Structure formats: C-alpha cells, structure tokens
Amino acid sequence: MYELFILGQLMDHPMTGYQLRKALSSTVGPELTISFGALYPLLDKLAAAGTLTLAFKTVPPKRPQKLARITAAGRARFHTLMATPVAFNKQTQLTFQMKVNFLHLLTPDQQRATLREFHAFATQQLSQLATQRAHLAHNPHMVAADIQDALRVNQLQTVRAQAQADWVTAQLNQLTKE
Known part of the structure; x- marks a missing residue:
C-alpha cells in the first residue's frame, strides 16, 4: 500500500521523505501516516529494487535531504499496482483512497x-x-x-x-x- 503511494507521488515530481510523509498525511489523514522510521527503510528498499533512485539534496542551512526520483521500472511498477485488484482486508479502504488519489495518472x-x-x-x-x-x-x-x-x-x-x-x-x- 505504501509502495503504491510513494511511486504514485513520485510520478509527478521528485520528493524528499519529509514531503512524501506530508503528502500521505494529507491523503489518508494524520492518524494513519507512516513514521520516518518506516518510511526511510521503505525508500531504501524501493531504491534497491530499482523502482526509484535516492540522492542527497543540499538546502542550506538545513542538513542534506534524501530526494527520491522514480525510475522507468518504478513507473511500470506503479501501473501494475494500480491495475492489481485490491485485496479485501483491513487496508482495503486506504488502498482505494490512494488509488483515487492517482486517477489523474490513468x-x-x-x-x-x-x-x-x-x-x-x-x-x-x-x-x-x-x-x-x-x-x-x-x-x-x-x-x-x-x-x-x-x-x-x-x-x-x-x-x-x-x-x-x-x-x-x-x-x-x-x-x-x-
């Protein structure tokens, strides 16, 4: 579910982890957002899978930020996830909310x-x-x-x-x- 959201958000433009977390909160509500402790390992996992790249972005006077950018494989994965039927479980409602959030990409x-x-x-x-x-x-x-x-x-x-x-x-x- 979070993979779908991250890839969908990156379809429009690269984003930092902080921006991704804020976008998720705006979409599903602050009580259902992902922690940074779960988000950054997921970004690393997606980068290892080749669906996105991570690079450091320097914005003085702040510390460097990880910037995620979707790859061609990530775009293909996003479309696969959007076409995959939603399983009926406790995440069904959230998954549909995320899919609706990305209808403009279909x-x-x-x-x-x-x-x-x-x-x-x-x-x-x-x-x-x-x-x-x-x-x-x-x-x-x-x-x-x-x-x-x-x-x-x-x-x-x-x-x-x-x-x-x-x-x-x-x-x-x-x-x-x-």
Missing part, C-alpha cells in the same frame, strides 16, 4: 475500472452491514442496550459506506459524460 478506461472496483467494494460493504444489522436486531445473546449501541455503530458505518458508494457512482457518471 487513462479514462483505467479510471473507470478502478472506480468500478471501488464501487463493488462499497456495495459489498453495504450488503455486509445489512446482514450484520439483521443479525444484531434478533441476537438473543446480547442485552438490549448493547444491541442498541451496536445498531447505532452499524448505522454510522452504513451512512459512511452509502456516501462512499454515492460518491463513486457520481465519479463514474462524470467520467461517462467526458
């Missing part, structure tokens, strides 16, 4: 494919939440107060998932008009 057909996959995910979420709601409403193993609280959380999750599905639908409709 052809209209690739954009539609990415958004259709995202829509399928949102629809699946809504279906799972409806099933969960039905089980909660008639769960003999829970006390009434716990059921009510769980139904409130389910309602919040449903509103979020519905808003997401509606947003993706609007994006697909916009692409169809263009």
Whole structure:
C-alpha cells in the first residue's frame, strides 16, 4: 500500500521523505501516516529494487535531504499496482483512497475500472452491514442496550459506506459524460 503511494507521488515530481510523509498525511489523514522510521527503510528498499533512485539534496542551512526520483521500472511498477485488484482486508479502504488519489495518472478506461472496483467494494460493504444489522436486531445473546449501541455503530458505518458508494457512482457518471 505504501509502495503504491510513494511511486504514485513520485510520478509527478521528485520528493524528499519529509514531503512524501506530508503528502500521505494529507491523503489518508494524520492518524494513519507512516513514521520516518518506516518510511526511510521503505525508500531504501524501493531504491534497491530499482523502482526509484535516492540522492542527497543540499538546502542550506538545513542538513542534506534524501530526494527520491522514480525510475522507468518504478513507473511500470506503479501501473501494475494500480491495475492489481485490491485485496479485501483491513487496508482495503486506504488502498482505494490512494488509488483515487492517482486517477489523474490513468487513462479514462483505467479510471473507470478502478472506480468500478471501488464501487463493488462499497456495495459489498453495504450488503455486509445489512446482514450484520439483521443479525444484531434478533441476537438473543446480547442485552438490549448493547444491541442498541451496536445498531447505532452499524448505522454510522452504513451512512459512511452509502456516501462512499454515492460518491463513486457520481465519479463514474462524470467520467461517462467526458
């Protein structure tokens, strides 16, 4: 997931580790950002794999900064990651947010494919939440107060998932008009 984000960010222009971390925070929120202790080893790993290069950039009076620049292999890897179906796990939502962040780097057909996959995910979420709601409403193993609280959380999750599905639908409709 972070590999996709780093390569996508570098598609537009070279960036320092600090800039990459700030961009990630802007995309996924400050609570889900990557630590420098994880970011710099990942940059080194991607450089070793040949998907980016690292060079020191001197900006007086600051200390030298590592500047990452994507390679041709990195561009190819980025497009492979964007075309790879998203696995359904705890990172699915974040991965789709990252993919949406890079739609401008894709052809209209690739954009539609990415958004259709995202829509399928949102629809699946809504279906799972409806099933969960039905089980909660008639769960003999829970006390009434716990059921009510769980139904409130389910309602919040449903509103979020519905808003997401509606947003993706609007994006697909916009692409169809263009």
